[in-house]
Amino acid sequence: EAQVTQNPRYLITVTGKKLTVTCSQNMNHEYMSWYRQDPGLGLRQIYYSMNVEVTDKGDVPEGYKVSRKEKRNFPLILESPSPNQTSLYFCASSAADRRNGYTFGSGTRLTVV
Amino acid sequence: RKEVEQDPGPFNVPEGATVAFNCTYSNSASQSFFWYRQDCRKEPKLLMSVYSSGNEDGRFTAQLNRASQYISLLIRDSKLSDSATYLCVKGYGGSQGNLIFGKGTKLSVKP
DSSP states (O other): OEEEEEOEEEEEEEETTOOOEEEEEESSOSSSEEEEEETEEEEEEEEEETTTTEEEEOOOOOOOOHHHSSTTTTOESSSOGGGGGOOEEEEEETTTTOOOOOEEOOEEEEEEO | OEEEEEOOOOEEEEEEEOEEEEESOOTTOOEEEEEEEETSSSEEEEEEEEEETTTTEEEEEEEEEETTTTTEEEEOOOOOOOOOOEEEEEEEEGGOOEEEEEEOEEEEEEE
8 A cells, every 4th residue: 555654653752852753655756745733833844855865944944854865764853852843743755746746644743741 | 935825714514515715825936736635633635736727526626826826626516524624735946845835724514
Protein backbone atom coordinates (compact mmCIF):
# COMPACT_ATOMS: atom_id res chain seq x y z
CA GLU A 1 0.00 0.00 0.00
CA ALA A 2 1.31 3.45 -0.97
CA GLN A 3 1.74 5.46 2.19
CA VAL A 4 3.63 7.95 4.29
CA THR A 5 4.52 6.58 7.71
CA GLN A 6 5.29 8.78 10.67
CA ASN A 7 6.49 7.69 14.07
CA PRO A 8 5.63 8.10 16.81
CA ARG A 9 1.91 8.95 16.63
CA TYR A 10 1.92 10.48 20.09
CA LEU A 11 4.84 11.84 22.12
CA ILE A 12 5.07 13.68 25.41
CA THR A 13 8.51 15.01 26.24
CA VAL A 14 10.23 17.55 28.47
CA THR A 15 11.73 20.89 27.50
CA GLY A 16 15.24 20.58 26.12
CA LYS A 17 15.29 16.85 25.46
CA LYS A 18 16.27 16.22 21.86
CA LEU A 19 13.81 14.21 19.80
CA THR A 20 13.37 12.95 16.27
CA VAL A 21 10.12 12.27 14.45
CA THR A 22 10.65 9.86 11.61
CA CYS A 23 8.93 9.96 8.23
CA SER A 24 9.17 7.38 5.49
CA GLN A 25 7.41 7.04 2.14
CA ASN A 26 7.27 4.05 -0.20
CA MET A 27 6.19 5.83 -3.38
CA ASN A 28 9.64 6.91 -4.63
CA HIS A 29 8.52 10.52 -4.30
CA GLU A 30 11.01 13.32 -4.87
CA TYR A 31 9.29 15.92 -2.70
CA MET A 32 8.88 15.61 1.05
CA SER A 33 7.70 18.18 3.55
CA TRP A 34 6.92 18.78 7.22
CA TYR A 35 3.99 20.80 8.53
CA ARG A 36 2.66 21.74 11.91
CA GLN A 37 -1.00 22.40 12.57
CA ASP A 38 -2.20 24.62 15.38
CA PRO A 39 -5.73 25.81 16.24
CA GLY A 40 -6.52 29.08 14.51
CA LEU A 41 -3.28 29.02 12.53
CA GLY A 42 -3.90 26.17 10.15
CA LEU A 43 -1.16 24.13 8.52
CA ARG A 44 2.23 25.81 8.27
CA GLN A 45 5.21 24.43 6.42
CA ILE A 46 8.36 23.87 8.47
CA TYR A 47 10.83 22.48 5.91
CA TYR A 48 10.62 20.82 2.55
CA SER A 49 12.93 18.79 0.37
CA MET A 50 12.92 18.49 -3.41
CA ASN A 51 15.28 15.52 -3.48
CA VAL A 52 18.12 13.80 -1.65
CA GLU A 53 20.40 16.34 0.01
CA VAL A 54 18.19 19.24 -1.14
CA THR A 55 16.22 20.95 1.62
CA ASP A 56 14.79 24.41 2.14
CA LYS A 57 13.02 26.36 4.83
CA GLY A 58 9.29 26.76 4.90
CA ASP A 59 7.42 29.40 6.84
CA VAL A 60 8.27 28.32 10.41
CA PRO A 61 11.70 26.60 10.43
CA GLU A 62 13.00 28.02 13.72
CA GLY A 63 13.79 25.33 16.27
CA TYR A 64 13.71 22.48 13.74
CA LYS A 65 16.24 20.60 11.64
CA VAL A 66 15.76 18.13 8.83
CA SER A 67 17.92 15.88 6.71
CA ARG A 68 17.35 13.98 3.48
CA LYS A 69 20.09 11.39 3.17
CA GLU A 70 17.86 8.84 1.48
CA LYS A 71 14.96 9.43 -0.87
CA ARG A 72 12.42 7.61 1.27
CA ASN A 73 13.21 9.19 4.66
CA PHE A 74 12.84 12.75 5.92
CA PRO A 75 13.23 12.95 9.70
CA LEU A 76 12.31 16.04 11.69
CA ILE A 77 14.68 16.87 14.53
CA LEU A 78 13.97 19.09 17.51
CA GLU A 79 17.34 19.71 19.14
CA SER A 80 15.93 21.47 22.19
CA PRO A 81 12.14 21.28 22.25
CA SER A 82 10.16 24.04 23.91
CA PRO A 83 6.50 24.19 24.95
CA ASN A 84 5.64 26.40 21.94
CA GLN A 85 6.49 23.43 19.75
CA THR A 86 3.56 21.51 21.17
CA SER A 87 1.55 20.83 18.05
CA LEU A 88 0.21 18.29 15.55
CA TYR A 89 2.88 17.48 12.98
CA PHE A 90 2.35 16.06 9.51
CA CYS A 91 4.85 14.70 7.05
CA ALA A 92 3.90 14.64 3.37
CA SER A 93 5.39 13.50 0.08
CA SER A 94 4.73 14.13 -3.58
CA ALA A 95 6.01 13.18 -6.99
CA ALA A 96 7.94 15.92 -8.78
CA ASP A 97 5.02 16.85 -11.03
CA ARG A 98 2.68 17.16 -8.02
CA ARG A 99 -0.30 16.23 -10.21
CA ASN A 100 -1.62 14.11 -7.37
CA GLY A 101 -0.74 16.66 -4.72
CA TYR A 102 0.90 15.64 -1.49
CA THR A 103 0.16 12.45 0.41
CA PHE A 104 0.16 13.01 4.16
CA GLY A 105 1.14 10.78 7.02
CA SER A 106 -1.28 10.20 9.88
CA GLY A 107 0.30 12.85 12.08
CA THR A 108 2.35 13.05 15.26
CA ARG A 109 0.82 14.76 18.25
CA LEU A 110 3.71 16.24 20.25
CA THR A 111 3.40 17.71 23.73
CA VAL A 112 6.39 19.48 25.28
CA VAL A 113 6.07 20.12 29.01
CA ARG B 1 3.67 37.75 2.72
CA LYS B 2 2.17 35.07 0.53
CA GLU B 3 -1.25 34.16 1.86
CA VAL B 4 -4.29 32.11 1.15
CA GLU B 5 -7.57 33.30 2.62
CA GLN B 6 -10.76 31.35 3.12
CA ASP B 7 -14.06 31.95 4.88
CA PRO B 8 -13.76 29.75 7.99
CA GLY B 9 -17.49 29.01 8.07
CA PRO B 10 -19.02 26.89 9.38
CA PHE B 11 -21.30 26.23 6.47
CA ASN B 12 -24.32 24.27 7.70
CA VAL B 13 -26.30 22.85 4.81
CA PRO B 14 -28.99 20.18 4.36
CA GLU B 15 -28.32 17.00 2.46
CA GLY B 16 -28.69 17.51 -1.27
CA ALA B 17 -27.74 21.18 -1.18
CA THR B 18 -25.19 22.78 -3.46
CA VAL B 19 -22.43 24.64 -1.62
CA ALA B 20 -19.61 26.80 -2.92
CA PHE B 21 -16.36 27.79 -1.27
CA ASN B 22 -14.10 30.57 -2.45
CA CYS B 23 -10.46 31.15 -1.69
CA THR B 24 -8.28 34.14 -2.56
CA TYR B 25 -4.51 34.17 -2.88
CA SER B 26 -2.03 36.98 -2.92
CA ASN B 27 0.89 35.87 -5.08
CA SER B 28 0.15 35.85 -8.78
CA ALA B 29 3.32 33.84 -9.47
CA SER B 30 1.73 30.76 -7.93
CA GLN B 31 1.24 28.06 -10.53
CA SER B 32 -0.29 25.15 -8.68
CA PHE B 33 -3.46 24.99 -6.65
CA PHE B 34 -5.28 22.25 -4.77
CA TRP B 35 -8.29 21.55 -2.62
CA TYR B 36 -7.80 19.19 0.31
CA ARG B 37 -10.32 17.89 2.82
CA GLN B 38 -9.49 17.19 6.41
CA ASP B 39 -11.62 15.23 8.82
CA CYS B 40 -11.38 15.98 12.52
CA ARG B 41 -8.00 14.91 13.94
CA LYS B 42 -7.02 13.26 10.67
CA GLU B 43 -4.50 14.05 7.97
CA PRO B 44 -5.44 16.23 4.99
CA LYS B 45 -6.34 14.28 1.87
CA LEU B 46 -6.21 15.58 -1.66
CA LEU B 47 -9.64 16.28 -3.05
CA MET B 48 -8.69 17.89 -6.36
CA SER B 49 -5.89 19.62 -8.16
CA VAL B 50 -7.10 22.86 -9.74
CA TYR B 51 -6.15 23.63 -13.31
CA SER B 52 -6.43 26.83 -15.28
CA SER B 53 -9.27 25.48 -17.36
CA GLY B 54 -11.17 24.28 -14.33
CA ASN B 55 -11.93 20.67 -13.63
CA GLU B 56 -14.72 18.43 -12.45
CA ASP B 57 -14.73 15.17 -10.55
CA GLY B 58 -18.18 13.76 -9.97
CA ARG B 59 -20.08 16.12 -7.69
CA PHE B 60 -17.06 18.40 -7.24
CA THR B 61 -16.03 21.23 -9.54
CA ALA B 62 -12.98 23.45 -9.08
CA GLN B 63 -12.33 26.71 -10.88
CA LEU B 64 -9.30 28.97 -11.04
CA ASN B 65 -9.55 32.68 -11.87
CA ARG B 66 -6.02 34.02 -12.25
CA ALA B 67 -7.10 37.56 -13.09
CA SER B 68 -8.96 37.89 -9.81
CA GLN B 69 -6.64 35.52 -7.93
CA TYR B 70 -9.23 33.22 -6.51
CA ILE B 71 -10.17 29.59 -6.74
CA SER B 72 -13.49 28.01 -5.98
CA LEU B 73 -14.90 24.64 -5.06
CA LEU B 74 -18.48 23.67 -5.82
CA ILE B 75 -20.07 20.64 -4.22
CA ARG B 76 -23.38 19.46 -5.69
CA ASP B 77 -25.89 17.15 -4.03
CA SER B 78 -24.14 17.30 -0.65
CA LYS B 79 -23.84 14.07 1.34
CA LEU B 80 -23.48 13.61 5.08
CA SER B 81 -20.02 12.22 4.36
CA ASP B 82 -18.97 15.55 2.83
CA SER B 83 -18.86 17.05 6.34
CA ALA B 84 -15.23 18.07 6.85
CA THR B 85 -12.90 21.03 6.67
CA TYR B 86 -11.88 22.04 3.15
CA LEU B 87 -8.42 23.46 2.71
CA CYS B 88 -7.37 25.70 -0.16
CA VAL B 89 -3.70 25.26 -1.05
CA LYS B 90 -1.32 27.02 -3.39
CA GLY B 91 2.18 26.13 -4.47
CA TYR B 92 5.00 28.61 -4.90
CA GLY B 93 8.75 28.84 -4.64
CA GLY B 94 11.39 26.61 -6.23
CA SER B 95 9.56 24.33 -8.62
CA GLN B 96 6.42 25.08 -6.62
CA GLY B 97 7.66 22.83 -3.84
CA ASN B 98 6.53 25.14 -1.08
CA LEU B 99 2.86 24.99 -0.16
CA ILE B 100 0.71 27.53 1.62
CA PHE B 101 -2.51 26.29 3.18
CA GLY B 102 -5.59 28.32 3.91
CA LYS B 103 -6.99 27.89 7.39
CA GLY B 104 -9.89 25.92 6.03
CA THR B 105 -13.64 26.16 5.64
CA LYS B 106 -15.72 23.90 7.82
CA LEU B 107 -18.70 22.21 6.19
CA SER B 108 -21.43 20.44 8.11
CA VAL B 109 -24.07 18.58 6.10
CA LYS B 110 -27.21 17.81 8.09
CA PRO B 111 -29.91 15.19 7.40
